[in-house]
Amino acid sequence: MDTTHPQVLPEGSPLVRFSGVTKCYGPLTVLDKLDLDIAQNEMVSIIGPSGSGKTTVLRVLMTLEKINDGVIYVDGEPLTHMPKAGGLTFATEKYLHERRSKIGMVFQQFNLFPHMTALQNCVEAPMQVLGLSREDAEERALNLLELVGMGDKKDQHPTRLSGGQQQRVAIARALAMRPKVMLLDEVTSALDPEVIGEVLNVIRSLNSEHNLTMIMVTHQMGFAREISDRVCFFYEGKIAEQGSPEQLFGDPQNERTKQFLHAVLDAN
Amino acid sequence: MEWRWEFAWEILPRMLWATGNTLLAAGVGYTIAVVLGLLLMLGQRTPYRLINMPVRELVEFVRSTPLLVQLFFVFFVAPQFGIKLSAWTAGMLTIGLHFGTYLSEVYRGALEGVPKSQWEACRALNFTTGYTYRRVILPQAFPIALPGMGNYLVGIFKDTPLLATIGVAELMHTANALGAETYRYLEPYTMVGFIFLIISLPTALGLRRLEAAVARAQGNTRH
Amino acid sequence: MGYWEFLVEYLPKLANGAVMTVMVMVCATLLAVAVSMVFGLMRLSSHFAIQGAATVYIEFFRGTSLLVQLYWIYYVLPLMGLTLSPFVSGVLALGLNFGAYGAEIVRGGIQAVPRGQYEAALALNMSPFSRMRRIIIPQIYTIILPPAANLTVELLKATALVALITVVDLMFVAKQINATTWLSAQVFGTALIIYYAMARFALIPFLRWLELIAARKIGKA
Amino acid sequence: MISSFKTTVASAIGGLILLSSAHSSLADELTDRINAGDPIRLGFATAIPWAYPGDNGEPLGFVNALTLVVLEEMGITNYETSVNEWSGLIPGLQADRYDIITGGMYILKSRCENINFTDPIGLFGDAMLVPAGNPQGIHNYQDVIKTGATLVTGAGFNTVEAAKKEGVPESQMMLVAGEVEILAAMNAGRADVAVQTFFGAKEHVEKSDGKYDVTDPADMPEWTQNWVGIGMRKSDPDFLAAFNEAMAKVIGGEKWMAATAPYGYTEFQLPGEDASTEYACANR
Secondary structure (H helix, E strand, O other), rough: OOOOOOOOOOOOOOEEEEEEEEEEEOOOEEEEEEEEEOOOOOEEEOOOOOOOHHHHHHHHHOOOOOEEEEEEEEEEEEEEEEEEEEEEEEHHHHHHHHHHHEEEEEEOOOOOOOOOHHHHHHHHHHOOOOOOOOHHHHHHHHHHHOOOOHHHHHHOOOHHHHHHHHHHHHHHHHHHOOOEEEEEEOOOOOHHHHHHEEEEEEHHHHHHOOOOOOEEOOOOHHHHHHHEEEHEEEOOOOOEEOOOOOHHOOOOHHHHHHHHHHHHHHHH | OOOOHHHHHHHHHHHHHHHHHHHHHHHHHHHHHHHHHHHHHOOOHHOOOOOOOHHHHHHHHHHOOOHHHHHHHHHHHHHHHHOOOOOOHHHHHHHHHHHHHHHHHHHHHHHHHHHHHHHHHHHEEEEEEEEHHHHHHHHHHHHHHHHHHHHHHHHHHHHOOOOOOOOOOOOHHHHHHHHHHHOOOOHHHHHHHHHHHHHHHHHHHHHHHHHHHHHHOOOOOOO | OOOHHHHHHHHHHHHHOOOOEEEHHHHHHHHHHHHHHHHHHHHHOOOOHHHHHHHHHHHHHHHHHHHHHHHHHHHHHHHHOOOOOHHHHHHHHHHHHHHHHHHHHHHHHHHOOOOHHHHHHHHHHOOHHHHHHHHHHHHHHHHHHHHHHHHHHHHHHHHHHHHHOOOHHHHHHHHHHHHHHHHHHHHHHHHHHHOOOOHHHHHHHHHHHHHHHHHHHHOOO | OOHHHHHHHHHHHHHHHHHHHHHHHOOOHOOOOOOOOOEEEEEEEOOOOEEEEEOOOOOHHHHHHHHHHHHHHHHOOOOEEEEEEEHHHHHHHHHOOOOOEEOOOOOHHHHOOOOOOOOOOOOEEEEEEEEEOOOOOOOOOOHHHHOOOOOEEEEEOEEEEHHHEHHOOOHHEEEEEHHHHHHHHHHHHOOEEEEEEEHHHHHHHOOOOOOEEEHHHHOOOOOHOOOEEEEEEOOOHHHHHHHHHHHHOOOOHHHHHHHHHHOOOOOOHHHOOOOOHHHHHHHO
């Protein structure tokens, strides 16, 4: 039972709030009392060395992993926990199921369903989870496939698609759920260099034209700088430094940030 | 001793009738194995140690001991505990359990063969567990399980002759009886061999085709 | 008769049978390994006749039942003038049958060695024979040992069939004790436990140890 | 020089061949082998009290016991045993896996076509093994047909032929591997009645503490009364003759009766003066 965290956040609070979130794998602490707010329509990039906990931020928010301590709020109400007798207790699967659709995620390895076509991949969840009719779900899916430039490949199975095409379908699949917040987990890391651009273009247009709230873990420093409202630099499970892209890339204050940026920018 | 065609021709009807029994035994035994295998697999996957440990041990034990000894055990021991089973029932249950343990491993391997990331994708799309199994995991696990399931279908067919030792009147039993009656073993045993070959070769070939067809239908030339 | 008295009286006899089971098992395994290697390599031959012969052999022995093969060797071969002792008949049937399955494992193992390894060996101008012996075969051990281990456990179980052709193995002794004492639960239960112990605590650890050695040789462990 | 050497060798080899063939024509192969000091191999199945193996494979049962008496009379004390399924006894003999069948086989026409039998060692009948009190009132094959009961017997037993001749439909018959499996099938309720030798049935009654009764062998058809002989290969007629000669000296004698008494064999089982294998082969 947790009574240190409120059962609801006051009106006007940010869309997503991490409040003292700790996540351990055995003896290893990957998130260490993390506090992080994401505002409506904000585009936040998370950067940092591997093992710094940046992907874990997305995985715990998607409820793929349970957290050990702290609370994550979405839309003013707790996500990882639920109210009980004046305090908070860990959420049941039923409670999670009622709220998880507010969040969408795109994976590094796409994770498309190989036995379904591109269209079926996008139709499945809206029909099953949101209860849309087939016509509505297909219309929505087709629009999104058009949006990501995959309309003509809607009847292809994933194995027939290139990595970039698969990732664009995966983006459409996540969007079809109309999530309040989109999580992008190193979406270009598994792609060949020549197709990275097509995926970035999709994200770029989503950001500029559709005003989505997005949290993006990325190694594409240039892209993060171009597109983000805010950039967080993670180090050892904590935010070592955050700020606007200009500030973080142009005038980093933290030693770790400087070292990291040197290393990756030199390599590029 | 020379091969006598007229003798072979004479015993052919009885051999064919017994072949029917062999196929029936294999079919019934396999059906039991498919269902039992599923139960054993689920038993091993439950989070309760009180269930999954004994089931795991049972599967290990049955898998590593000879079917022939198991048949004798059931045949001789069950009556001592007042369990009266016909030779057919005893045989079907034993062979079903034996191959059920194999199939439970096939199922387990197939489920584990579906990448963990598929589970995560389903969670990200907010599918329920039941729906995830039904629409995403099982359709992908099935083609993985199919070759193993096919192998054990042919396997159970080829192990049915062991049922002769406890008096199930299948093909081998009939060949034994014919040999004992006529003192001619060349024709009955050779015919048993060829009948097995004639049935198992096309079956194996058909199963390979089926695997390919399923893989194609799933748009899935597996990585 | 309590179980303890039963064990005191009959365990030595069952143990004698188990020794015969081990002998059948060892001889049959050696034969099966030889058969697997020969037919596995033949199966990969580019020569039509050699490959065809191997395919016929493998499909024949995998397509008919072991018990049928055993009875055929034991009862029918003598009619053609070749009488083999029960032990030799049993070892032969087991070795030939399991060799057919093993040949497919050997073939799969060789095919699983990456194409680049052949090409690299070719680029070093190695002869086909030394390509196989020096480069490919050492690499296949780690690939074929796990499935071969499963097959070996199956072979141990299959040795029980030789009791049906009068080889005095564990199963045969169990049947004999049952015939005179009717202590069926004790005798067949004990036989099952002995088979289980042989597989779980002797054969499988030994095979795992072999796998470990093979992995070490290739620097994977 | 050289050519004369060749001639010598050739004639020597020729002489050897002649010698050996001349030698082998003196007696059959088995006699030769026994004379050379090889052990005689006894083949039998597990059929208590007829013939069955002891813990170390030693030949027990009255057929084995009286065979050993005859062999001793012949001066043969060196023997080995081979324990088989009943239905494998004749093929095993033909495959030269052993030299004589001491399983206690009835001398039947179909068997005579495949192997030789010694003179009869006794006259025996079959009987039905039924649940205690014989609730269905089964005494012979006709009763089996009438009641529709399931009849169990052993594969390769004479009773299979007998039941068929008496008209028992195949659907009512269950064939198992041997005596042991017959009792198991009865215990498991897989069969209502078993048919086997009177001796075998009696043994089973004793083993089952009154769960079963054995019917009167006199209720069985007269023609199923059978003479038992020791089976031998057709290619060993000399050994057969020698065996018969030795047996004639000891049959019914003190040694014979003493050796078989522990298994329940009495003078009533003796074959009788006019019993002959030829008659049995022609009429059974």
